[in-house]
Amino acid sequence: MTYELYIGDRMYSSWSLRGWLMLEKFAIPHQTRFVGLYSGTMAQDMAHLTPARLVPALKTDQGLVVGESLAMAETLAEQHPTAGLWPRAEALRATARWLCTEMVAGFSALRGDCPMQLSHVWQGFAPSDAVLTDLARIEQLFAHARNLSGSETGYLFGDYCLADVFYTPVAARIIGYDLPVRPETRAYCELLMSDPAVLRWQKQAREVSYDPEPYALDLPRLPWPIAPL
Numbered sequence: 001m002t003y004e005l006y007i008g009d010r011m012y013s014s015w016s017l018r019g020w021l022m023l024e025k026f027a028i029p030h031q032t033r034f035v036g037l038y039s040g041t042m043a044q045d046m047a048h049l050t051p052a053r054l055v056p057a058l059k060t061d062q063g064l065v066v067g068e069s070l071a072m073a074e075t076l077a078e079q080h081p082t083a084g085l086w087p088r089a090e091a092l093r094a095t096a097r098w099l100c101t102e103m104v105a106g107f108s109a110l111r112g113d114c115p116m117q118l119s120h121v122w123q124g125f126a127p128s129d130a131v132l133t134d135l136a137r138i139e140q141l142f143a144h145a146r147n148l149s150g151s152e153t154g155y156l157f158g159d160y161c162l163a164d165v166f167y168t169p170v171a172a173r174i175i176g177y178d179l180p181v182r183p184e185t186r187a188y189c190e191l192l193m194s195d196p197a198v199l200r201w202q203k204q205a206r207e208v209s210y211d212p213e214p215y216a217l218d219l220p221r222l223p224w225p226i227a228p229l
Helices: 014-024 069-079 090-105 108-113 129-149 162-176 183-193 196-205
Strands: 003-007 030-034 057-059 065-067 120-122 221-223
Touching: 003 014, 014 030, 014 069, 014 162, 014 196, 057 069, 065 069, 069 090, 069 162, 090 129, 090 162, 108 129, 108 162, 120 162, 129 162, 129 183, 162 183, 183 196
Parallel strands: 003 030
Antiparallel strands: 003 057, 057 065, 120 221
16 A cells, blocks of 8 residues: 655645654655645645645545544554554553644644744744743653653653654754753754654755745754754
8 A cells, every 4th residue: 555645845844744754754655745835736736635625634545535643643553553653552552642632732832933944943032931831741741751651761652653753843843943941852852853764854855945934033043953964
């Protein structure tokens, strides 16, 4: 089975990155299709996927269309039960689902104030109290996951799983805006962003230029701290 994955621009589309990592990191065959998220052709490009209207969207070789990241994640886990998308242990699997669901439904301040971008670090960005509240909650969830899994460093549940997929764009925000987090959280973010698949995505993202630049801030820029491929 080869899936068709519909995504937006690599530089800014955090949800597209999640969708791609679900397939790429677990060696699930797929072909990538692009929609015009910033060029204004998104509705036209996705018309044949109705009622899906946002990226990422997944299409199976039987023609089934699946929208929304969590639905895609569960569908892939069902279709590929030996791929290791969720942790094997029941308690860890339930907790990983919890973390992914809260990411999808929450952290609106972090997502709204700090759009994902993969080209540089904003110097001097001052996070709002709401963003700081989101960061505190994220760190609380990370600590809970590690307490259950016993994984003090590395991935949250020991082996790489969908929870790490869902929090990779969060890591990009923390690094790209130099947000204040604990050293162990920063180390986890750097681990996620150093992944070879993520570095390939980032390299391709930087091959596209934008005029005007989305989400530009009137702040100095520092180089991205993790060496690209």
